Amino acid sequence: MTKLKLALCQMNVIDDKEENLRKASSIINIASNKADFIVLPEMFNCPYSNDKFLEYCEEEKDSYTLNIISKLAKSNQIYILAGSIPEKEDGKLYNTSYLFNKDGNIIAKHRKMHLFDIDVKDKITFKESDVLTAGDDFTIVKTDFGKIGIGICYDIRFPELARIMVENGALILFYPGAFNMTTGPAHWELLFRARALDNQVYCVGVAPALNKNASYHSFGHSIVANPWGEIISEAGQKEEVIFCEINLDEIKKVREELPLLKNKREDLYEIIKK
Numbered sequence: 001m002t003k004l005k006l007a008l009c010q011m012n013v014i015d016d017k018e019e020n021l022r023k024a025s026s027i028i029n030i031a032s033n034k035a036d037f038i039v040l041p042e043m044f045n046c047p048y049s050n051d052k053f054l055e056y057c058e059e060e061k062d063s064y065t066l067n068i069i070s071k072l073a074k075s076n077q078i079y080i081l082a083g084s085i086p087e088k089e090d091g092k093l094y095n096t097s098y099l100f101n102k103d104g105n106i107i108a109k110h111r112k113m114h115l116f117d118i119d120v121k122d123k124i125t126f127k128e129s130d131v132l133t134a135g136d137d138f139t140i141v142k143t144d145f146g147k148i149g150i151g152i153c154y155d156i157r158f159p160e161l162a163r164i165m166v167e168n169g170a171l172i173l174f175y176p177g178a179f180n181m182t183t184g185p186a187h188w189e190l191l192f193r194a195r196a197l198d199n200q201v202y203c204v205g206v207a208p209a210l211n212k213n214a215s216y217h218s219f220g221h222s223i224v225a226n227p228w229g230e231i232i233s234e235a236g237q238k239e240e241v242i243f244c245e246i247n248l249d250e251i252k253k254v255r256e257e258l259p260l261l262k263n264k265r266e267d268l269y270e271i272i273k274k
Contacts, residue, residue: 002248004145004172007035008222012209012239013044017056020045021068027241028069032076034243036145040083041208041222042153042176043095048208048216050131053086057093066098066106074104079143083176083206084112084152092133097152097176099141107143111135112152113161123182126216138164138273146171146248153177156191156205159198164273166199166261171248173203181210184219189231197229200255202246210237227254 009027013020024044031038042048045065046056058065065085073080080100087096095112113135115128138161139150149165149172156162156175165173173195179188188205196203203225208218220237224244233244255261 002145004037004246004248005035006204006224006244006246007031007038008204008206008224008233008235008242008244009038009040009044010207010209010220010222010235010238010240010242011041011044012211013041013047013218014211014214015047015052017045017065021065025068025072028072028076028078028080031241031243032078035078037079037081039081039174039176039204039206041206041218042084042097042178043086044083044176044208045085047214048178048218049214050128053093053095053131057086057088059088060096060109063087069098070100070104070106072104073100073102077102081150081174081176086132087111093131094135095128095132095152096135097139097150099148099150101143108139108141108150110139110150110152111137112155113137114154114158116154118183120182124180126180138168140165140168140170148172148174151175153179156195157187159195160271162195162199162203163271166201167271171201171251172246173199173201175203175205176207177205178207178216179219179221181217181219184221188219188221189223189234192223192225193229193231196225196227198260200227200258200260201251202226202248209239227251
């Protein structure tokens, strides 16, 4: 499979898990008629807030949320990247993304490696590490259309992670994320274009819609950037689903025309995965 139809589900997340899951289910059932691969936002079942992470967290082994997404993937025979949820294990909380295959099985999980601890003076302060624990694993997984890499939101700011995933065969980098109204306008598009261009892959970000009634205001703007570093699809700030067909043959074409990965000076430098 060289062409892949993506559905980016920029849903409005509220302080009601049942309603969030009802909405996600409805969107998935509708989008599955037009897509091969569906992506949900970061913390799609939960408001983006440390206190809500504690309130909404679930254990993978008996997760209400993951059970619903598994059934949807199987019934619709579609891949679903379940953005992320607050996952609890052994008393620790993680910001975790799950990938389901067409049989409804979890084939990969990514725990956010870089926690969102920032303090932009007079604009926004947030410290995920107050309640969340960082993940330690790189997430590269084989699918029917090739390997993909998974990060979450703040992970995209670290080019080493993207390069390691690409050097391990990833053709598409997915980053469910929730940039805010300070960092989003400044860096969201720039980062997705840069990671796509640097690595000559497709780079996909899916965010919650802007909810002005929430304590945290998501920038929205779910996005797809191609291997040439161009934005080929982007949402606004409101709730919507955007569909985008990508052609994986474009990766080979761009890499032949502009052989960045071949021209690296590995005799002088390299990125090593520990």
